[in-house]
Amino acid sequence: MDWLKDFAGRIEADAPLSRLTWFRLGGPARCLFHPHDADALAGALRRGREESVPVNVLGCGANILVRDDGFDGVVVRLDEPAFREVSVEGESVRAGGGVDMMPLSRGLSAKGLSGLEPMAGIPSSIGGAVRMNAGGRYGEIADVVEKVAVMNRDGSVEEWSREQAGFGYRRSAVGDRVVLWARFKLKEDDPRQVSQTYDEIFDQKMETQPLGDASAGCIFKNPPDASAGALIDKAGLKGATCGGASVSHRHANFIVTRQGATASDVLRLIDLIRETVRERWGTELETEIEIW
Template identity: 35%
Template sequence: MNLNDTMEHIFTTAGIPCEKNVHLKYNTTMGIGGYAAWFVRPPTVESLLELKIHLDTCQQGYKIIGKGSNLIIEEKLLQQVIISLENMSGISLGDNMIVTAGAGAPLNRLCHFAAKNALAGLECAAGIPGTVGGAVAMNAGAFGWEIKDSLVSVIILNKNNQIDVYEKDALHFQYRKSCFAPEDIILTAEFQLQQKDAKSIQENIQLYQSRRFNNQPLTEKSSGCIFKNPPGNHAGKMIEEAGLKGYRKGGAVISEKHANFIVNRFNASFEDVMQLIGQIKETVWKRFSVELENEVIIWHS
């Protein structure tokens, strides 16, 4: 049985439809990427588990994708199975103001779900384009808030195909970092929220959305902040002070609105963006002796 036949058998056994040769640039907010040989959307945790067991058995690699809002993908054919968790996107309200969200749930939808139930604690997430799973994995945040501030627990599928439950304190969150292993797949997350006046929650959401719109290039294709903020400083401020705002490589441009954003303004290639990232790191190092660390995730060979 050749590889294609093997993969077809796996997807059929797991009960998961498969799309072939999917152009991944349409699955990222940067609008750059090659093709996925196989792209699947498991409908349930059970089907995901069965899929992963079969993939592990035949030593077939895979990658998890959410909204692709913090991701830049090389323009080539990816032979790993690309697994989207978008069908695992349920959000529910339980007792004691605890909200449970699937990993594939858009973070912005979670924020507005909480607001409709007069629950505060997620307002800063308004407008963040990623999913709950991606946000938890990287401890996403904005305006001084981080997702760990509202998190209670996380359920994952580990590399041994077992379900684990982690309380927040066991995850050792740091700035844009958690202790999840690369092979861990986040399934659901629980958040402890607080009852509050619905009008004031909505006002805060509008405030944060306005600040985001005024200070970030939301109308252009980007992957959000490219670099983590160095201790005691801001990457965007350093890039701006280095004179790089508006600097261009091919179709990729350092945003004039926020220097920690690279925008795909002129049909940029993966190489355009990578060259620009390298140029920023080199210039900031020469100017400030600070080595910028990527916040964005890069899929490349």
């Protein structure tokens, strides 16, 4: 993939992805590319398409399972300063696609800017959060998005309103585009109050989810009118294990892994859960995580 050298940015060959994902397992990427700026990103996306090489974007790796034989293509990380800018103007905040969501939402809460508290305890980049419409019972990112800039695979850039971003339950219209930045409309409030709300949501997450373990958050989407975790729990699957991967005792929709676990262990456990839930409840579970 010598053609990547035509574009400004760092290139790592055969780069282990296990260190960049929350599951901490899986094989390497043929190339890991850190574009210097939007022009370099546009060039790599265009060229990848011409060369028929898959190009995937990796955020914080909190919703991804990389297979053991790795990813035979280019993985792009938006970790250069051009993608990590944050600007605050009154109640309007613009953040680059590569910005880490948790410190941002904590910092804004401490300043008394309210709206991103529901992101407490959700490991994510801005790009990943927008693409997945990250959130939960306290709200989702779509609630405060005002504008999103996305780059198409031909390198062209579009600015979308919230409506154009097509948000739904854990989904958006982003598809294979790259989120360059998002602008949020927040509300000024009492900093102590907003921080307290942030902390309460974070504490609640710590109590109910295994945030200290290697996982990728919820494995399955909730089916209509049901909780995937409750279906898995009531099927008696808490603690079920394949190799180094187990269904969490704390939250049945989380698979946690111990050192030495492989992606195949996780995939076998996903199949086991699906089959058991299908047989027991007649419900087909759809994965929320992405498998590379």
